[in-house]
Amino acid sequence: MTSTHHLTLDLPYAQAVESVRAALSEQGFGIITEIDMRASLEKKLDAAAAEEVGDYVILGACNPGLARRALAAEPQLGVLLPCNVIVRGGGDGVHSIVDAMDPKVMVQLSESDDVREVADDADVRVRAALASLSHPG
Template identity: 60%
Template sequence: MDYGFGVRLGRPFAEAVEAVTAALKEQGFGVLTTIDIRATLREKIGEEVEDYVILGACNPSLAHRALRADRRIGLLLPCNVVVRADGDGAVVEAVDPQVLVALAGSDGGLGEVADEAGRRLRAALGSLRD
């Protein structure tokens, strides 16, 4: 099952994180959370992985519409966007909002919100292409 979409960037990890954050902002998303997987795994269990962050992206208007349609949808929010180092570049991947709707079970109007969120996330990632 494919549950996301992404792009590979020919730029360093730190530059990619900045570019992704700016691209998300252009599409109305703010980054609510930044989880540094590399630092967490190193600190908590002594394991090393490549630079890897999970950005919790939220478009307040879309989140509000989703919550009006299904109050439990907060369990599946925000939309996660991953940025990870890959050789001399970076990979950026976003969760497909339609997969989140499928997990929620009943649509109740969530499908339209997921369509718009997906369009905006794809546009953000598409704007990053080298």
């Protein structure tokens, strides 16, 4: 099992970020955290470090119903929440790369059937969001 689902989009970075937000929203995920890595590295280190990383955002996606079920089954699973989705520029200005945490990582830390059900449900939704980006319309 890999720890992420990966996708390359034929979209420039800013458009890819908005498309990913919309796709996740359609699957019941809200963005509860957002980290602009370029801005963070420029502030904490310098412009060269920011430029090295380039356009890169970490979106903390959360489906409240799924989070509630996961935490009820295993409260310590909060260390894996929210489900991080990264969007980064492809380096050419016309492509972007999306990586989403595989929710089934939760199952590696718990033998609970309830956690397995939540992870399976979340995985279906994350995959559906990414598929909608691959095949819009």
